[in-house]
Amino acid sequence: MPEGHKTHFYAREHTDWFSGQPLQVTSPQGRFRGDARKVSGVVFDHCEAVGKHLFYHFENDRMIHVHLGRYGKYRVHAAPPPPAVGAVRMRLVGQTRSLDLSGPTTCRVIDHETRAKVIEKLGPDPLADGSLARKKALVWDKVQSSKKPIGALVLDQSVIAGVGNIFRAELFFETGIDPRTAGAAIDETTFDTLWKSLIKMMRKGLKYGKIVTVTAKEAAAPLATLEGRDRFRVYGKATCPRCQHAIETIEIAARDLYWCPQCQANVTVG
Template sequence: MPEGHKTHFLARQHTGWFAGQALSVTSPQGRFRGDARKVSRKVMERCEAVGKHLFYHFENDRLIHVHLGRYGKYRTHSSPPPAPVGLVRMRLVGEARSLDLNGPTTCRVIDQHTRREVIGKLGPDPLAEGSSARKKRLVWEAVRASRKPIGALVLDQSVIAGVGNIFRAELFFELGVDPRLPGAALDKATFDSLWKSLVKMMRTGLKYGKIVTVTAKEARAPLATLEGRDRFRVYGKASCPRCDRPIETIEIAARKLYWCPACQG
């Protein structure tokens, strides 16, 4: 599932491609056909990311709300686009580019009221506009009030919007924090380090359009060239890069989490 850095990357990209254009919006698959008619041939103003959600704003005060989920994927084409491949839920066609969307969890047209309802259920987004100090304070208040494991809290979208399983594993490994620790047991200094590292990781992900948690020195290569699991320190790895002991997995919040018990226990 794409994490928050990717939705913000896509929002910037799609705004650059389509803002100010009257888009043709269709549904080759058919499931989105009725909603597509509500915004087709209307001018798209911008694409906005909040956590793992994307909102395409149109001139008639309607929005396309997309949540990619685990299987959602965009394909980019020039305009006019080729014949659809697979079950294309939504096709956006602009002046020079077009997008096909396959397999999203959510793809619907909504109004501003519904957008506010969706956002109201989310915690602060580290990459969104707004006061960083306020966002940090709100997350800290939610964490210190909970007895749930900190490894569950950072994955809870109502606590922090946009964090997924890869960021979670990499974050706790970088700080040497046991993800089983209850939120209420986390001291303020450790939380401050956690928030600082998370924001840095997500900004790096936004910059490159992919999660990269190693340094160029560690990778012995420019970060932009890294692919696959070479980008990570612990996620999907067999051995710890610090102590060389086996990496293990535990289940927290119904998701498998990679960690090093020797370095994080």
């Protein structure tokens, strides 16, 4: 599932490609046909990312709301595009590029009021505009008052928007924090470390368009060339890069979390 770095990456890319152009919006598969008509032919302004949600704003005050979910995928073509292959829910055709979307959890046309309702349910998005200090304070407020494990809290989109299973695993490994620790048992210094580490990781993900948590030195290769699990320290790995202990998985918030029980025994840092 694309995490927050990827939605922000798409938002920038799709804004660059299509901003200021009237887009032809269709639904080759048919399921989005009625909604597509509401924005087709209208000038597209920009694409906005909030957590794992994308909003494509059009000049008629309508927007396309997309949540990729686990199976959503974009495919890019030149314009005009070739005939659609497979179940393409939405096709955007601009002046020089076109974009096919298949398999999203959400793809619908909404107004500002509905967008506000979607965003209302989300916690702060570290990559969105706005004061980082204020975002941190909002997240800390929820963390320190919760008995849930911190490993569940960071994945909860109403606490922080945009964190998925890979960032989660890599975050707790980097900081050495035991993800089973209750939010209320985390002290503020430890939370600061987690927060800073998360911001750094998400910004790096946005820069490369993919999650990269290893350093170039650890990987012994330029970061941009890394693919698959070579980009991670702990997610999907068999052995801990620090202590050579076997990496284990533990289910927290209904998702398997990769971790090294040996290196991640801390409740506090520093």
